[in-house]
Structure formats: structure tokens, C-alpha cells
Amino acid sequence: MTLVTVSNLDEVREVVNDAMADRRQVEILASGSKRALGRRCSYDLTMDLSAMTGIIDYQPEELVITLRAGTPMLEVGAALAQARQMLAFEVPDYSHLFDTSGSGTIGGVVATNLSGPRRLTVGAARDYLLGFEAISGRGEAFKSGGRVMKNVTGYDLSKLMTGSFGTLAVMDEITLKTLPSPETSCSLIVEAVDFAAAVSKISGLFATPHEPSSAAILPASLAKEAGLQESSGNDSCVIVVRLEGIPISIGNRLDNLQRLAGGYSLEAPASEALWAKIRDVKLFATPVHDVWKISCAPTDAPSLVKKIEHNHEINYFADWAGGLIWMTSDSNNLGHDLRAALATLSGGFALLVRDSGTTRHTIPPFQPLADPLLALHKRVKAAFDPLAILNAGRMHEGI
């Protein structure tokens, strides 16, 4: 396989134009930290964007940053931290699951629409992409959005590009909305008799004006490994609720929530360390098995887990108030059963994140799309990449 390093969009266009003429399929890659996500396809050519780095413009008081696609997240994080700002959706680092190192690039983060625990309350990567420039699979330069926060001019292609896994166009000059980092944070740790009780307790806490920013649920065994107080019953769970803001506010909200739910608190350092583990899925010690990411309505999560536990030996924990479940198991057919169970509930999806062997040959890593949605996806793909040159097949067959 050929590797081509590109340093700007003009060079990207040349590579795409050549690939169109030769009908060659191109893999788009920067650091490769998320290369294991999605379907495994073979490509004629790998286009390496990791030389396209740098912050083009950062105006903290405008809450806007414009970056080259291959800028490493470490560099992005450092620049933002200096201005006490952040990407509020919390960029996760899945290198632990993929046995890779490095937290990737901003281009990869946008292309995969990966978000962390705060996604529950502040939105996903897709909510923070304001604009971009790109080369389509037609070898044409186009831009969408802008460098301002409020903009409804033309179709919101930023949404479409986020999470499209590089299958539509190659992006550069990515503009994101930033937000001030919270001054401090803490967590409230509360026990619940089981998963269902935990979800319902969290619903109660969110029905108050005390503004939790995230909420996770750890089964007793994982809670114990994470160094949290040991739970009492077999089915018991530990709820972790995060509060962020200025110190006086957090103290006040913590008191109020504790009055409602009991439990004890974790101060900032321990709380931050725990949320980093939740965000990066490091609560699973050393994953040797497949890891699935399931998104569903929070109140569906307990019955989903119960159904699955009936037939499979699993390890799991939940984020997003129950709406995101991380599940690992060496059991066969877990993916099939997850998707079947989701279909009986109010919807959702199961994504194979870590494939410890050859699971993706037996089940599509992305949840299959029903016609006519699949047909529409194909038409959208063709609108940007009619010869299926860019990362073709990464998400679904032909897409």
C-alpha cells in the first residue's frame, strides 16, 4: 500500500484527482489513533494528514478556534488550557481500548464525533463544529459554516461532516466553539440497590435546579476496583454525579443534592481522575475482549442490560445518566443480541468499538441501516464522493 503525505488542501485535491482518474480508493489518516474503529477495508493508498498541523487562529474571547486537521489533541488541549478554555464535549482517548498510544488529532475527533461524559448536558463534537474547508471526493474545494458562533446560512454541513468518518470529504481549517473551563469540580457518590434504581435516582437529581454536568453508573465490582466505597448487595450500583463551576456554587449544589440522595463526595483531584477513567473507558482494566458502545434512552438501559445478562457473561458500566453503556464480553453473538434487544426498546444503537479478534467479519461494527435510510445514506455519500474514493466502506458497505 502506498503512503502519501499531504501538507495542505491543494495537495489533498491532487491526490483525490489522481485517485479519481485511476479509480483508486484512499484511506484518510492522521495519527491513526482511531484506525481500528469501523469496518476494516483495504485501500490502494493512504493519505497521511499528520503534517497538516497548527492552530490557525484562536480568539479566546470569541470562543472560537480554527485548526489544521492534523493538529494533535495534546497541542489543542495545551493551547486551550493556557486560556482556561476547553472543548466542552470532552474529547475521549480510546487508545486504551485499541492498544495504541496518543490521543489523536482534531480531525480524527471531528470525523468520529466522539464525545465524553459532559456530552449529556453540553452536547457532542457535532454541536461544536462551526465550520470547515474541505476537498470532496469529487476533487473539489468547498467550505461550509463559518468562524462565528451563530450562523444558519445554507445547509449545516458541519453536522453532516462530524461523525462521517472521512467518507465524504477531507477537512482542514476546522473551526470549533470553545468554552471556559469550570473553575473546579467535585463528584457525589451515591449507592443504589440496582441499575434500574440508579437510573431512576439520577432522573430525580436532574429534576432539580442543581445542574449536574454528568452522571455515571458503576456496578459494584467496577466501583470497588475504582476505589469507591464497597457496595452492599450483589446487584448494587454506585452512582457518580459530577458538579462543575465556581467553588461556592459547587459547595451549595453538593449540599443540596446530598440532602436529597445521601452519599459522599469526591474532591476535585480524585473526581477528575475518576471522570477521566470513565471518559477513556479505563474502568475496564485491560480489555482483552470485544468492547461495545451502546446508546439508548436512559430508562431503557436497565432492561437492556438485564436481557443481555440473561445470555451473556458481561462486564459493563454506564455514562450519560444511563444512556451510554460500555459493555465487554468474550461471548459470541453479543452484538446480535444487543441490536435485537434495542429494537424491542425505544431505539438506539450498538457500535463495536474494540474488536479483539474477528468479530467484525461476523457482524457489522456500525448498526445496519434499514432501507430507505440506507438508500438515502448512499445518495448522500454519492453527492460528495460519487466514485467512493474516500474511506469507502469504513461505515457501511459502499459508504
Add this chain to the structure above:
Amino acid sequence: MLMPVPDQSVIDKRDSICAKLKTLVPADCVVHSPESMRAFDADALSAYRQLPLAVVLPETVEQIAELMKWCKAAGIKVVPRGAGTSLSGGALPLADAVLLGLGKFNRILEVDYDNRCVVAQPGVTNLAITHAVQAAGFYYAPDPSSQIACSVGGNVAENSGGVHCLKYGLTTNNLLGIEMVTMDGEILRLGGKHLDAGDYDLMGVMTGSEGLLGVVSEVTLRILQKPATQRALLVGFDDTGSAGKAVGDVIAAGIIPAGMEMMDGLAINAAEDFANAGYPRSAAALIIVELDGPEVEVNVLIERVEAIMLAAGASSVKISNSEEERNLFWAGRKSAFPAVGRISPDYLCMDGTIPRRRLPDMMVRMSSLSQKYGLRVANVFHAGDGNLHPLILFDANQPGELKRAEDFGADILRSCVEMGGVLTGEHGVGVEKRDLMDIQFTEEDLKQQQRLKCAFDSDHLLNPGKVFPQLHRCAELGRLHVHKGKMPYPDIPRF
């Protein structure tokens, strides 16, 4: 504004088309007498009026699907309409198009407090969502100023904002799922009560697509718990430059207010005449900052914001100490448009966005344009996010003034783009800004957007004549230019 030339052959078949429509929906759901269609001849951009071919008010999603299927097969255009409050002409009828009104889709289907969402039909008003959940302490965050009348389906089509979107986002950030009907008559469900479906974000791209990609037939909206406390500051400045800088200083200090609004001298006085809100009449600029959250937090942040404002040179600062006072601060701002309507026979409301730091430059530019065109302009800004609402005052009864006002507006929007901003922050392109799109976008940018349109609506039947200045046939847009003499579609040589 030129609209696509109506297809006379369609208009000639109007009677038979109406008869057919009555077989697709109950007969009383088809409105076709000119008198009764009059109510639908414009949206809130009322300078443009047009009677549609017929108005159809379906009652079920299946009826919408059947209607769309038939229109597609018959080559009949469709213009979707929610409550008709678009400020950019997004729901302007076409003489040869069926106007598809969603007014009968007016039910809230489910309130789900445990998952913090509401499932509603698209014709429900924005404010009705909050009314349905406020007893439990919840509300729906996007609050466009038309919220008492505008529909949530229309909010999705326009990606509506409001004064609180600085902190809480636009419609797109508060939408969890939709059901939609395509021009092919297919019913699709996108998103739901879960987050981030892991496919192409078609819901994201439907949001703000101004009725060109599909018809929204159901929405799932995120609801939030009401903040415990809301307090506001009313800050006067003697010059707009310092006021603009103060807005940036607040954000640079790590504070994201729930809303941060600004008005210039003309708008301040018009609003004060109208609402008696206690605004400083001599100030060149007025900033309203609203903070919300737990009481202890708001009280601390109010002090911080006050200090920032004084350091930036504020000439007056008032802080609300009661809900009554806070509402009074807002009363002037919220009545700014009707207040300006009192001092001028007519006005045009513009809607560009600029990077906030360019605000002083923009004020200078606007006052020179005001002199050039001989028309006054009153400025109301969503200062926190750089979204401008200049109100250009004119008298439509004076020959040539409307044209002058429109040219003035176009120059303002040109300036927005030139300063690194965009044509529209929240009102949409519609017909109003359609012909200005090429200021912001290259031909290639616009063609790529239209290719997406073709993926949803290959015959350009859905809301044509809006958003895009030029319509290209999908076959033409799909042509590929491949170099090296190896072109699979050898239409035009690239080199």
C-alpha cells in the same frame, strides 16, 4: 426578488389537481378558494405575497407521505409551512406549488421527564412545550422572539435561536430526534431519545434546511430544568467601542451569561419611549447581561460582571433585585422591534453575524452607510454571539425608499461577510437573502450544497426558489470532471 417562473401547465390543471388532492387527504383538508387561501399568502416577511396553487392541511403522517408521493410522480412542487412566522420568506407560497400546512399537527405526544424530553407534533408552538413541562420545573431552551406563535417544526426547519442561545444553543443543540417525510414519500426516523446515532447526522443537516430537504412530522426535544435564579444587569456606555469590548471581557473572564444583549442610542430611546424600562437615554450603548443558575453562583457572578463593566468604562450599572425588575430590564429590549416601528412607518430587520471583536468597526461602517443611503438605522444585537439585528428605518410610501433600504441592508450583510462573519445568524436565507449567497459562498460551495439537496429531492420539487440563487439540475450537478484523460464521465476536460 425573482421567483422561479411558475409552470403554467400546472396552473391550468389546478381544478383536477385539487380534485386529486381531495382523494389523498379528507376533502375539508384542501383549501383552494382564493379568499380562504389569502391567509396563507405570506409569512412574516410580508413584503412578498403570493397565492399558492392550493393549500393542503393533512392530519396524519401517512397523508403527508401519500401527498408527497403523488406530487413527486406528478411533478408538482411543494412548499411546507409551519406557523408562517419566518422572517426570511421561507414559507412564501409559489403559484404552481401546493402549500403543505402542518397546522393540524398540534399535539404534544409524550412528556418524558425521566429521559428529559418531549415528543411533539411539528405544529405545536415553541412556548407550548415549555407550558407543558413547567409545572415540573422544566422548560424548552430555544426562545425565538416569535415563540408564542412559531411552531417547533418550523424551528427545526429554520434552526431557530433566541436571546438565550449563547448559553443554551440553537434548536439544533436541543433536538434529539425527528420523524420526517421525504419528497419521495418515505417516512424516516432520525435520532430519538438516545444520543448520537452513529450514522450520517441527517437530523443535523435537516435542521436549518429551510424546508428544502424534507417535511418534519414529529420532533423529540430536550427539556432542561429551570435555573434556580435569574438576575440581570443593565449597563450604559458612552461609546459603543467600550461596550463592545466589555462584552468580550466578560467572556474572557470565563463567564457565559444566559444572554448578553446590546442596543444603540436610537434603539434605547425608542424602547424607553415604548416601555419605560428605565434605560439610560443619554447612553450610546446599552448592555443587558442575564446570569442564571444557583443563587449563590449568580450573586457572585453578578459582582464579577459589574466589576468588568465598570473597568471597561461603563457610565451606569443597575442590577435587578427582583423578578419584577429583571422583567422590566427586558421589557425594553423585547419590545425593541415594535418600539422602532413607532418611530418609523416601516423598517427592515437584518440578521448578520460578525466576530464580536469587529463590533466597533461595524458600528462605524453602519453609520457611514446610514449617511450614504440617507436612512436611519437602529441597532439591536445579540452581542454575546455577534448576531446583529440592524433595523433600517424607511417609509415605503416614499418612492424608491424600499429599494434604498434593501440596498442598505445588502451592504450591511456584505460588510458582515467581509469582517469574517455570515449573512444570517438565525432568521434564515429564504428568499430574502437568497441572491446574496454568493457573497459568502463560492459557486462550488453552493453547488456542493445543492448536491446534498439532490440526495433528498432529485427533482427540486420541495420549496424551490428559496436559499439558492441559481437552481442547477441534479444531473448537471452530478457530472464529474476527471483528469489524465481517464474520465469515467467525459463531460468537460479538467485541464
